Amino acid sequence: MEGEIKEEFNRSGFTLDNEEEILKKCLTFCINYNLKPSDLVSSWEVYYLNRQLDESTVQNAEMDGFLLHLQTEQKEAVLKEEPNLYVYSSKDVDMILNDEEEDVKEVIPGTPTDKTLRLDSEPFDSTVKSNGNGYSSGKPSKLVTPFGRRTDKFVVKFNINNLPDTENGDNKHAHENLEDDIIKRVHPRTKCSLVVHGSGPEPGCRFMYDRIEDRFNALENRVRRHAALLSSSGLYEEPMDPTIASQRNVFAVGMICCEGEGHLNDKSILLQNSVEHSGGQRVRLDLNKLSQFSIFPGQIVGVEGHNPSGHCLIASKVVDSVPSSASPDEDLHPAKKQALDQEIQSTDSTYTQKDISMLIASGPFTTTDNLLFEPLTELLAYASRKPPQLLILLGPFVDSEHPEIRKGTVDRSFDEIFHMEIIRRLQDYVEYMGSDAHVLIVPSTRDANHDFVFPQPAFEIHPPNLKHQITSLTNPGIFAANQVRVGCCTVDILRQLSREEMSRNLKDGTPSDRMSRLANHILSQRSFYPLYPPAEDIPLDFSLAPEALYFTSVPDILILPSDMKYFVKVLSLGGGSEGEEQMKCICINPGRLAKGEGGGTFVELNYHGGADKMNASIIGI
Known part of the structure; x- marks a missing residue:
């Protein structure tokens, strides 16, 4: 062994x-x-x-x-x-001892007191209010939660600063006085314009109706699209059938598959070709001659090689990305575009530089020991101190993996929790900050109150008089804020790719940055979810707008929340051949805002026209 x-x-x-x-x-x-x-x-x-x-x-x-x-x-x-198995801790004993007398008494509902009204009127007080407020889903407790006991509220864990020195001086003071208990009302910067691109499923759509034909067509269209882009670049020959025995080199485009169940290995790699060129047949792929490659099931690649026996394609080169020169023009191939913000400022047309400031946070937004949503309150308090032009919140909001949600011990419906704990707090925030504040929320397949399907429709929210300030996006989705293109997907594709990827790097012996390589797969495949077959917990439905998973051009910013360690990385794509333009994209994993019984991380980003002019900080809460 x-x-x-x-x-x-x-x-x-x-x-x-x-x-x-x-x-x-x-x-x-x-x-x-x-x-x-x-x-x-x-x-x-x-x-x-x-x-x-x-x-x-x-x-x-x-x-x-x-x-x-x-x-x-x-x-x-x-x-x-054993889901009913519970491990008791000293905290449980303390709660039992402190609440022993209260359990005997019958709770009699009464009229709201002045104290309750005061608490509701100050939604951004960062102190913990676990007694007598309407935010708690459990019994009132005299204890301060573990989240409330933390000593450092906001700590900068990582920073990238590419701004000129004149701007760096201002940013040095960006994180000073973070512990200031007095929250001053500061108006945000100029209101940002927001235009949503894409054709995701509509709210209320029917799902679980996908057929084998839908899956086949979606995969076949991916191969055809990739082959067309590679051919149009002029760098490669027309794709041919690699299953025919031949001594001469051929160029083929197909999808990486694994023979049987389990992970990819040297002897289980197959290349599934398009129906157009080989009737959809598969051929064994031999990569032993390559010193460097990175593949995973579902990846569309171009392969140069020869098949002397007709049973195995011996590769001499693998092309795993589309040349930037082959990207289609969006004006010639327009996707369905929907402007959710119809009051786009006239200043949008006068933008000479793409500037945007944003806070990015991913759920869960409450700790595992309660449903007080204290981390979300802290985040909104920070946003009120340092107002961003755009606050981006990515699900899950009502996390189906939360212990109280999973066990069904809450006395409210999931929709009530979502609207009372999330939407009401966001409404209070935008009302408090004024008309220039803007919030964007993206659902997750882990949201207990939303459709369990991927791609996922946007939340159906109808905030009174605030529909232009609180916007819901599909999952995945692409939007433009001040002409800065941002793509986001709440499925943990990075973690799933890390489990399925097979790579080799024998060229120079230096280990490559694996997280950058995993994120680059998303860009090179032009797909938010290039993995196939999907992970067991992903309800991928190809009958629901499969085009929602793809994007035609590389976005300026790509947000991929993951359970893996937070990061902000500048990814480069293209530039491998002469005359090919190199494109850069800022990839962000903000981490989770709540981790266990403690706080997590979020990202503060100031973008000034490109990946070379930005300031990004990962802040621990």
Whole structure:
């Protein structure tokens, strides 16, 4: 088994530092936790990504931390199998002792007091109000929540600053006095224009009606679109049938598939071609001659190689991205465009530079020990101190994985929680900040109060007199704010790609930035969800606007919330051949606003015309 473990590590691109010692420990892990070598290496990849390890060498010093990671996975698996199992902590004992007398008394509803009215009139007070307010879904508690006990409210964890020195001086003071308890009303900067692009499903649409034909057509159209773009670039030959035996080199375009179940390996890679060129047949793909590649199931690639036997295509080159020169003109191929903000300012036409300031946060917006939504309150308090032109909130809002939601112990419907805890707070925020404030919300498949389907329609919200300030976007979706194109998708595609990707980098020996490589797959495939077959928990429905998953041109900003570590990265696409323009995109994973019983992170971004002129900060809450 030690040999199998070593082979699995090498197959995934990892080398062992102290080989004998590490293999002994890994063998013990497999025996104790009943793991296969492939499962062990998959767990190591998750641990490797979460710890943001730079080298692809497995160090003996990381084995203790890896053991804790395996133990946590085993514990989560047990809790998932036995959902009624509850692990008591000292906090539960304290709550029982403090609330013992209150449990005996019968709660008699009364009229609202002045205290309640005062609390509702100050929605952005960052202090914890767990007694007597209407935000709590549980019993009143005398205890301060773990979230309220934290000492540092806002800490800058990471910063990218490409602005000139004259602007840097202003930004140095950007995060000063974050602990100031006095919230002053400050007017936002100039109101931003907002135009939504795309053709996602409409609210109230019917789903779960997709057929095999819909899936086939969607995949076939992806291959055809990719082949047309590669051919129109003039850099490659016309695609041919790679299943025919031939000694000469051919160029083929198809989709990467895995033979059977499980992860990709050297012997299970297949290339599925289009119906036009080979009747949709599959051929085995041999990548042993390549020193560098990165593939995953569902990826559309162009392959140069020859097939001497008719059974295996031996690749000499793999093209995994569309040249920037081949991008279609949106004016010639217009997508359905809908302007949700009909009061676009006349100043929009006079913009000479694309400027936008935004706060970006991804759910969950409440900690796992309550439904007080304290992190959201803190975020809105921060936004009222430093008003952005656009506040972007990405789901889940009413998280179906929250312990109280999952167990069904709440006494309100999911829609009531959403409108009382989320929409009401946002209405209070925009009313408090004035007509220039703008909020954009994006749903998630984890939202208990929304359609469990992907692509996902926008929320049906009808805020009175505020419809131009609170906008709901489809998932995934693309919009333009002050002419800055922004794409966002709340499905954790980065984590899913990390589990399925197979890569090799033997060119220079230096490990590549894996998170940048995963995010680049989204841009190079021109798809928010290029993985196929989809992950088990993703309700992908090809009968619902499959074009909503694709984008024709690279956006300026790409927002991909993930459970993996937060980041802000500048991605480069193109420029590999002469005359090809290099495009840059800012990719952002804001992390989660709430993590367990504590706070998480969000992103503050000031964009001034390009990826080379921006200031981005990841702030811990």
